[in-house]
Amino acid sequence: MEVDVLVIGWGKGGKTLAGALGRHGRTVAMVEQSEAMYGGSCINIACVPTKDLVHSAAERRPGDDPQTWFTDAVAGRDDLTARLRARNHAMLAEVDTVTLIDGRARFVGPHEVEVSAGSELLRIRAESIVINTGTVPAVPAIAGASESARVYDSTTIQHVSPLPERLLIVGGGYVGLEFAGMFAHFGSRVTVVDHGEQLMPHEDRDVADAVRALLEESGVEFVLGADVKRIEDRPDALSVTVASGGAINDFTADAVLVATGRTPTTDGLDLDNAGIAVDDRGYIVVDDHLRTPVPGVFAVGDINGGPQFTYISLDDHRIVLDQLVGKGLRSRADRVAVPSTVFLTPPLARVGMNETQARASGRAVLVASKRIADIAAMPRPKIVGETHGLIKVLVDPDTDLILGATVFSIDAQEVINLLALAMRAGVTATTLRDGIWTHPSSTEALNEVLAGLS
Numbered sequence: 001m002e003v004d005v006l007v008i009g010w011g012k013g014g015k016t017l018a019g020a021l022g023r024h025g026r027t028v029a030m031v032e033q034s035e036a037m038y039g040g041s042c043i044n045i046a047c048v049p050t051k052d053l054v055h056s057a058a059e060r061r062p063g064d065d066p067q068t069w070f071t072d073a074v075a076g077r078d079d080l081t082a083r084l085r086a087r088n089h090a091m092l093a094e095v096d097t098v099t100l101i102d103g104r105a106r107f108v109g110p111h112e113v114e115v116s117a118g119s120e121l122l123r124i125r126a127e128s129i130v131i132n133t134g135t136v137p138a139v140p141a142i143a144g145a146s147e148s149a150r151v152y153d154s155t156t157i158q159h160v161s162p163l164p165e166r167l168l169i170v171g172g173g174y175v176g177l178e179f180a181g182m183f184a185h186f187g188s189r190v191t192v193v194d195h196g197e198q199l200m201p202h203e204d205r206d207v208a209d210a211v212r213a214l215l216e217e218s219g220v221e222f223v224l225g226a227d228v229k230r231i232e233d234r235p236d237a238l239s240v241t242v243a244s245g246g247a248i249n250d251f252t253a254d255a256v257l258v259a260t261g262r263t264p265t266t267d268g269l270d271l272d273n274a275g276i277a278v279d280d281r282g283y284i285v286v287d288d289h290l291r292t293p294v295p296g297v298f299a300v301g302d303i304n305g306g307p308q309f310t311y312i313s314l315d316d317h318r319i320v321l322d323q324l325v326g327k328g329l330r331s332r333a334d335r336v337a338v339p340s341t342v343f344l345t346p347p348l349a350r351v352g353m354n355e356t357q358a359r360a361s362g363r364a365v366l367v368a369s370k371r372i373a374d375i376a377a378m379p380r381p382k383i384v385g386e387t388h389g390l391i392k393v394l395v396d397p398d399t400d401l402i403l404g405a406t407v408f409s410i411d412a413q414e415v416i417n418l419l420a421l422a423m424r425a426g427v428t429a430t431t432l433r434d435g436i437w438t439h440p441s442s443t444e445a446l447n448e449v450l451a452g453l454s
């Protein structure tokens, strides 16, 4: 088979490129190894199903039976992902110039790939190839972890059965904290064990402390500066041996979730056959235009070692699209003020610098910080009954421009986008402070919070 563009892996960047290039009249082949992954990680196993579960968990009230609630939540999650998967499949299948191919791809040359599906083999040649194979959960070397069916990763834990009474989570990063909050709300007793001496080392201490207090209020326990030595599968439960602070303790758990980061999916791609290099962490090496050293071969999404967010994979597609049908100017260097959100209840979102980083930069910094419960002119949290958190905004006193912001509050995943746009567009703190915002809303907090800059 010969096509203009071959996309390997149905990730966010790849699927968006396939559709866009197909509509441009290019012939495109999209190769995906698993029917269960049509549409990629985000809609099937990552962002969407986990946020659906976070939402369902937060809706549970003390009288609701944990197991029944969890079973119903998982059924709802499965229904949602099935619908999204079908829609994603249809969106590409509807484009005449796009051919969908089930199978696993490997390079046989710089512009040639072999796809295997069972005993069937197909060779595909393309001038342009986009690698979008994503990442899979990292598997740390913990004795006993791989032998137990009760040790899960972020994908398999979504169908754990029954709901674990005691869940031990190894890793307190994005996945660990989101699942800690979720399972605590479903009714599990959760313990988070992390290597780091501090929770959320990249956040200000007051923010990390507020996150810890929120999760502890839901019953989550933290064991930090800790190393999981061994997991033993006993008939009744798992015994997890953890070293921390010079002591060794055994924890009993019904399930363990390993959430210690992700590993690039290059296994079996035979990148060497194409002359494509990986870095020391195994990610495909690309330049700021996402080009590998092989002309016409690009890597988008998690696999290129950039920040692991769906919206980054989406933005990667814009860069490659510009290479293939535009002026080729767009690059990773154009990214300014990229926000992020940890989907706790309420969520924690950040853009730009935190206070520690701003002060370390040596510049003068004005800070406005207020606990959500103390923001009088923001009734929305009180209306929905969720008043945890704080908002902190950092401003350059010379320019009145926003240096960074942390929003730990209901609607944080929305409000942070406004602050990110303000940073990109050079909107001043005064304009935000004096902005006319809807009421009651979360945005209006900016009126009061920014009035307290000092």
Ligand SMILES: Cc1cc2nc3c(=O)[nH]c(=O)nc-3n(C[C@H](O)[C@H](O)[C@H](O)COP(=O)(O)OP(=O)(O)OC[C@H]3O[C@@H](n4cnc5c(N)ncnc54)[C@H](O)[C@@H]3O)c2cc1C
Pocket (backbone or CB within 6 Å): 008, 009, 010, 011, 012, 013, 014, 031, 032, 033, 034, 037, 038, 039, 040, 041, 042, 045, 046, 047, 048, 050, 051, 103, 104, 105, 106, 132, 133, 134, 135, 154, 175, 265, 268, 269, 300, 301, 302, 303, 307, 308, 309, 310, 311, 313, 343
């Ligand atoms: C639990 C969890 C929650 C997350 N939540 C969020 C969130 O809320 N917001 C957010 O922005 N990000 C979130 N992320 C990160 C986000 O999921 C990823 O950054 C995003 O999905 C990037 O995907 P991608 O484009 O790199 O490829 P993916 O979507 O991972 O797609 C890669 C595809 O390639 C296929 N593939 C691999 N190798 C081959 C091969 N050899 N041949 C054929 N096909 C192959 C795979 O089957 C897969 O379908 C979360 C991640 C996890 C794990």
Ligand SMILES: NC(=O)c1ccc[n+]([C@@H]2O[C@H](COP(=O)([O-])OP(=O)(O)OC[C@H]3O[C@@H](n4cnc5c(N)ncnc54)[C@H](O)[C@@H]3O)[C@@H](O)[C@H]2O)c1
Pocket (backbone or CB within 6 Å): 140, 170, 171, 172, 173, 174, 175, 176, 178, 193, 194, 195, 196, 226, 227, 228, 259, 260, 261, 262, 307, 308, 309, 340, 341, 342, 343
């Ligand atoms: N809301 C979102 O946007 C979202 C949600 C989930 C995941 N993600 C993406 O997926 C990526 C992967 O998430 P993650 O949570 O798996 O990784 P992570 O890098 O965010 O966190 C991993 C954590 O595990 C700890 N750790 C590593 N090895 C350990 C060990 N052996 N024992 C104890 N602790 C250990 C680390 O100290 C770290 O705190 C994230 O970096 C993020 O980009 C995004």
